[in-house]
Amino acid sequence: MNRKLETNAVPGSGEPKTGSRWGQERRLEFIDFRLQWEGRLNRGDLTDFFGISIPQASLDISRYQSICPQNMEYDRSTKMYVAMPDFKPVFPVSHPSRYLNELLATATGVLPRDATFVGWWPSVAVVPVPTRILDVNVLTALLRAIRERQGLRIQYQSMSRPDAISRVITPHAIAFDGFRWHVRAYCHIRELFLDFVIARILRVEATEQPGRGQEEDHEWNTIVTLEIIANLELGEQRRRVVELDYGMEDGQIDLRCRQSLLFYTLRQLGLDDSDGRCPEVQQITLKNRAAVEGFRKPRASE
Template identity: 40%
Template sequence: MTEDDDRRSWTLTRRFEFIEWKLFWEGLLNRSDLEDRFDISTPQASIDLRNYREQTGDNLVYDATIKAFVPAPDLKPSFFKASADRLLLQLRAWMVGALPREDLWFKTVPPVAMAPDIVRHVEPKMLRVILRAIRQKEAINVLYQSLTNTRWRMVAPHALAFDGYRWHMRAWACDRGDFRDFVITRVQKIGKSEAADYDVADDIEWNTITTLRLCPHPGLSEEQAAAIRRDYGMKGNCRSIEMRLSLAYYFIMRMNLDLDNLPPQRAQVSLENLEEVKKQIAEARAETKRRLAD
């Protein structure tokens, strides 16, 4: 198969995916939807619909009353994987300006609103330098504003991490001789760069995957606990959540899992293995310190 054949095959598959998306999420498809979205002719749209029906059987039915195609009662998508999480993420990305309107396949976007995102946006030029430092294993001199002071620091980022609110660079702190998280939006300026000397394997917190067991707060009634289990997709009485150990602290703080004085209805969830995770963090830091001392 030639490169042109591959491209034609991909674009046709994409149009078939669009057909199923419209049928699944909007329950309606017009020939003009294909024409407008992919800038194809009416005859080509008709051919696409015929070919689609030949490959999938009776997934779509023509409704003469509304003069449009509608999904069959037993619609079985072959080119499209239905994901509510993906669709809601796309709507959120569109609302914050990260996704253009034309990338949403809705003919009319449903009414949607979200609480404002108050985090600061990362400057593209700054992120570009950080990505280069990660790629080339460089240390960069940054004017960093912490909660206690503002000073120049040499840091060697090796990864990016998002804590649910803010973006961090996971980095080797050259002045402290350990691995730390630096909030990217607290970097005021970036100065010179130089080669860095560190081993990512020594960042035990980053390299360790831990499991947090999230459960309904024990102070809730059974009816309330059932609602929480449904909210969080818990199987049984808990949900196991895997993450890098270096991010567990932020997750615990964001979910108020370290506070034992909140009313059950306010807390809603608890961390079944909180003490175990705290111990893992302490042991990982101790192991990193031991390695660096050797």
């Protein structure tokens, strides 16, 4: 069960009613997370992570217990609060994907360990990938242009030309294709919306008058649903394994993606050119391939 909890201050606690990063609701999420993934916590966990007093930590634990009396109890032998057998998390922060993403972020150096709710760390390994080096000044300028709806003159190195050339773009969004970050922008030269690889922008030279904006980018605004099922050439037992792998319900999972990201999505899933692959390699297929093919266009990128 996931529900938004009241964030009214505990009387006498001096806590704000809403949403600062270190407000009480954030600390209740922390309690929920630790009970879910480590099965225990004490007041020291709260005081160390949030820098609050022991009395405040006691108030937070009492507040959590008043909301979720079935979730934890005090174990006098270990002097810790432990999750009860019928524990049920009440915050989205305790979702498995959040926990695994925090492990991933720390393993790849994106987050320091003390920035996450994780207390005990299992051994974690990540398949290595090349690090994309992005110019901080370029990314800052792109974000500012998106926010302020500006055009930019950039020096861009494309695959189709030996030398970098000056381009004028109006960026409106950024996107990750599973390997690289792109900026989605209107190209003033080609008069098209295109994907520009951010790492290929050598520098930003000047601001320009804006061109067409996001509201006119049809492919960005169009959502395509991919109906994914296990490869029908697999036996029933193997199809069931694939369904478990992908979290399918009733033998299917629907993924929604922007039309402008369809090329990358199909490539990531191995669905871009799956004909001829043996079913043990091509374990999933598109149930609605004909409909999806109607949205496929040559990749609009530079």
